[in-house]
Amino acid sequence: MVQEQGYKEFVDKTSESASRLLNEVRGNAKIHVVSHLDADGLSAAGIICSALRRSGARFHLRVLRQLRRKRVQELVQEWGDVFVFVDLGSGQIADISEFMANSKVFIFDHHPSTGSGSPSFTHVNPHLYNIDGTNQISAAGVAYFAARAMDPSNIDLSALAIVGAVGDQQDKGEQRSLIGLNAEIVRDAKKASVVEVSKDIRLFGRETRPIHITLEYTTEPYIPGITGNGDACAKLLLNLGIPLKEGENWRTISSLTQDEKTRLVTELVRRMMSKGIDPKDAESLIGTVYTLAKEDKGTPLRDAREYSSLLNACGRMGFPGMGIAVCMGDRYENLRETQDVLSQYRRKLAEYLELIQKPNFVKETEHLQYFNGENTIDDRMIGPVTSIAVSSRLLKSDRPVVALANSEDNLTKVSIRATDQLVKKGIDLGKAIQEAIQQIEGEAEGGGHDIAAGAFIAKGSEEMFLLRLDDSIERQLDNKQH
Ligand code: C5P
Ligand code: C5P
Numbered sequence: 001m002v003q004e005q006g007y008k009e010f011v012d013k014t015s016e017s018a019s020r021l022l023n024e025v026r027g028n029a030k031i032h033v034v035s036h037l038d039a040d041g042l043s044a045a046g047i048i049c050s051a052l053r054r055s056g057a058r059f060h061l062r063v064l065r066q067l068r069r070k071r072v073q074e075l076v077q078e079w080g081d082v083f084v085f086v087d088l089g090s091g092q093i094a095d096i097s098e099f100m101a102n103s104k105v106f107i108f109d110h111h112p113s114t115g116s117g118s119p120s121f122t123h124v125n126p127h128l129y130n131i132d133g134t135n136q137i138s139a140a141g142v143a144y145f146a147a148r149a150m151d152p153s154n155i156d157l158s159a160l161a162i163v164g165a166v167g168d169q170q171d172k173g174e175q176r177s178l179i180g181l182n183a184e185i186v187r188d189a190k191k192a193s194v195v196e197v198s199k200d201i202r203l204f205g206r207e208t209r210p211i212h213i214t215l216e217y218t219t220e221p222y223i224p225g226i227t228g229n230g231d232a233c234a235k236l237l238l239n240l241g242i243p244l245k246e247g248e249n250w251r252t253i254s255s256l257t258q259d260e261k262t263r264l265v266t267e268l269v270r271r272m273m274s275k276g277i278d279p280k281d282a283e284s285l286i287g288t289v290y291t292l293a294k295e296d297k298g299t300p301l302r303d304a305r306e307y308s309s310l311l312n313a314c315g316r317m318g319f320p321g322m323g324i325a326v327c328m329g330d331r332y333e334n335l336r337e338t339q340d341v342l343s344q345y346r347r348k349l350a351e352y353l354e355l356i357q358k359p360n361f362v363k364e365t366e367h368l369q370y371f372n373g374e375n376t377i378d379d380r381m382i383g384p385v386t387s388i389a390v391s392s393r394l395l396k397s398d399r400p401v402v403a404l405a406n407s408e409d410n411l412t413k414v415s416i417r418a419t420d421q422l423v424k425k426g427i428d429l430g431k432a433i434q435e436a437i438q439q440i441e442g443e444a445e446g447g448g449h450d451i452a453a454g455a456f457i458a459k460g461s462e463e464m465f466l467l468r469l470d471d472s473i474e475r476q477l478d479n480k481q482h
Contacts, residue, residue: 006129007181011145013129017106017122018149021084024104025057029082033061034075034089036139037315037380039167039308041087043140043160044108046327048086051147051154053328063320064088065380066456068445069095076100085109087139090125091447093117108142110134111447112430126181134449135172136180140164144185158189159292159304160327166290167308169387172420176202176287186290195290195304201253201261202287207303210250212237215268219392221284223268224275240267252298254291300342301326301335310338313345316380345381352377352385357394362401367473369395370402370466379405379413383454390417397421400429400473404462411443412462414455416469422451426480429453432472439468 024031031052035045045061052059060079064071067088072095075083084106089096090113096105097117105121110133116123124142126133144161147154165171165182173179177197178186189195200206205214212233215226225232237244240263245251256264265285272282290304300306314323319341325334355376356362362371373382386403389395400418407413416429428450437444437455441464446455457465 006131010126010129010131013124014145015149017124017146020122021106022055022150024082025055028058031057031059031082031084032079033059033084033086035061035063036087037063037065037320039311040138040140040164042311042315042320042323042327043164043167044086044143046324047140047143047147047157047160048084049324050157050328051150055150061324063315067092068456072096072099076103086143108139108146110137110139110142131181134451135170137182138165138168138170141182141185155188155192156194158185158192159194161185162189162195162290163304163307166304167312171288175199194292194294196293198289199286200289201265201285202289203253204305206253207298207306208300209252210244211253212244214253221281223272225271240264310342312384313342314338316384317341317345348381349385352381353389353394356389362395365466365470367470368399368402368466373403373405375406377405379407382413383415386415386417390419400427402466402469407456410459411456412459414457416453418451426476427473428476432469432476435472436465436468440464
């Protein structure tokens, strides 16, 4: 059972939000859904839009890279009346309260918030009930609780809530499992037979990639002699007597027999340990796999992590509508097109990851490491590039990484990432970024979680921002020590 204090109040709030939203639907209001562009944002939007469509609502969706103050003002002017914010809004509650006091506002979010906003708002956020929104429930999860309260038959949407949660890297339990309120969502998904949970080889691409490619591309965990070495991967499989193909088709990890899986894992773990890799890291080959049982085998939608990666690609490459269409059930044209988008996205990621490993590209301050992608790295991709660089240890992990890139409107996009270890030492990036932006000149808006945060700052203020951020991190580390 979920032990979290505030759990009942949170669930009651989701029920209240559902009846309020259904009231708007019955009043035939045009509902404006506004969502964030990453995997969790698109999953959350997919859940809310599906629930709205099933209830017969009139609605419209807009996907934003960020809800800036200026955008809140524009939304009221352009659209007026009923707004549903998903995966954003809580961090911008002051702006929404200022400009949308006369609108009907629903917020389904999991970002830390500075308050609940105007009493007329329906603000659903785990943090407001002392529930950890960084690891225990994502925006898609919050949207799912509301959708389930709107109609119990929306229980099938629990699968998308799992996609959102793994997209935001909330699989922080034992063997990469989902915990807290996410675990309740997993129970629903099993009950509805939309998701199967297993302990299995969890390497990325397990549903879609040929086995030797999956092995070659794995950076998490890093397998010495295998990662990055296609020939060695094929040879290893051959030596283990594991056929690469079945007829004309490449086999995937998910298609291996139990016996083949055991042989493969035993050999990979043996190799890793012989190279001095910590047994714990070696065991991380095995983890919790969330399989979307109703999706076709061999498609990226079958594995929750691959699904989230596909959505992320759609959002970040400028095709969020395609991702939402897939979330809402399109398995034809849009699904086919997303595959191209995903390949383009992967190519770009690889290019950027190579760039940041060039000598002297990443610089250091006392408590931070940073790089500026300027116009070379697309600002919509700077977040994932930084997340991957940190999680796959392409960069040092002794201090947070700050990534910068030129954005629109003469602004610089900032993404910062830490590690669990740094968070344990007292670092809270969301707080640090807010302190830093208050102390620099020009437009600046930011926020986020302890482990991942972002901002937009005025061009020209980067140096001052880094100095202030460094100070904030120093204070956080000092406070923890004393
Ligand atoms: O906006 P939002 O909360 O959805 O995004 C959180 C971001 O932080 C995601 O891009 C997620 O991948 C990233 N993250 C991370 N490392 C973690 C947890 C989250 O890079 N441990
Ligand atoms: O954009 P990026 O992926 O770096 O964002 C990291 C985290 O910070 C996300 O959870 C994002 O929603 C949050 N964020 C925020 N306010 C901003 C920018 C990012 O709360 N202005």
